[in-house]
Amino acid sequence: MRLLKPILGAALFVSILINVVLIYKVRGRRAIITVNGVPVTRTDMNNYLEQAYGPQYKASMVQRLLVDQEAHQQGVAPTDAEVQEEFDAKRELDWSYSQRLARAPWLLDEARAEIKLGNEEQHLLAKDIPVTDEEVRAEYQENPQIYDTPNKARCTVAAILNDARTEDVKKMLLSQAPPYSPATIAANYPHEVIFLGDNNHFTFAQPYNTQYNAAVFAMAPKTVRVEPPGELAQLGAKKIIIRMDEIIPGRVADTTDPKVIKKIKLHVQLHRARPASELLAGLWQKANLVFDDQTDRTNTELLFFPDKSKSQP
Helix, strand or coil, rough: CHHHHHHHHHHHHHHHHHHHHHHHHHHHHHHEECCCEEEEHHHHHHHHHHHHHHHHHHHHHHHHHHHHHHHHHHHHCCCCCHHHHHHHHHHHHHHHHHHHHHHHHHHHHHHHHHHHHHHHHHHHHCCCCCCCCHHHHHHHHHHHHHHHHHEEEEEEEEECHHHHHHHHHHHHHCCCECCCCCCHHHHHHHCCCEEEEEECCEEECCCCCCCCCCHCCCCCCCCCCEEECCCHHHHHHCEEEEEEEEEEECCCCCCCCCCHHHHHHHHHHHHHHHHHHHHHHHHHHHCCCCCCCHHHHHHHHHHCCHHHHHCCC
């Protein structure tokens, strides 16, 4: 009986293992999409992705792991809150960036990962580069717009794709009884009006002590102006309607704030930092890299260091 229990336990473990393997095999052969009766299996999808994007994806994963490991080892990795703050600021002030993410919400985590990687690379490149107080003062005096908080105009911005709808949309944006949300207006005119920005809120920025976007900042709250499409003409816009919702005044940077000083120092350090390619080369050389397929190592190295491949006979 004493021997029977270990044998039964081992048999149960093997049985579970076999079932797991069979489940994954069957899962890979089961159709996840069917197009006019033609099945596409998970294995089909994985094979396609491997062939089309495998080398770039693997190289990207290696780079991220190398940089992230080094950033943590050197104590310069950003916190999740810092990454989220940078992500939110970019999404607020870059309407095209926010539109891309709105159309492809599955890329939100990838967008944060890219910001984290860029942050880690910058801080690794800047580490141990000394900066004097005089350099901090000079950098701020030369580039105050980088560090001052800009004035912000929170607006509702509609791109009109059918010019015949311009007046209707303008009236709805001005209406207070009842008020119409961007979602309601877009639903009334599908494929004829698109609202821009992050969650239908568009933020115009005006660097402090400048007149950038002066026409927008001259608008009174809840007023509307109609503009030509500008760069949005290439997207099919005939008119742009802007409704002023709120103005948030900016302010001069507090150059005694440690957070501001850190940001200024980083910019100074990056002016003198080595190229990012040298950082990656150093991490590659000292890393313990194990590739199951040596072709992956070769492809990754070629993607990291394309100039090296050109110099080879």
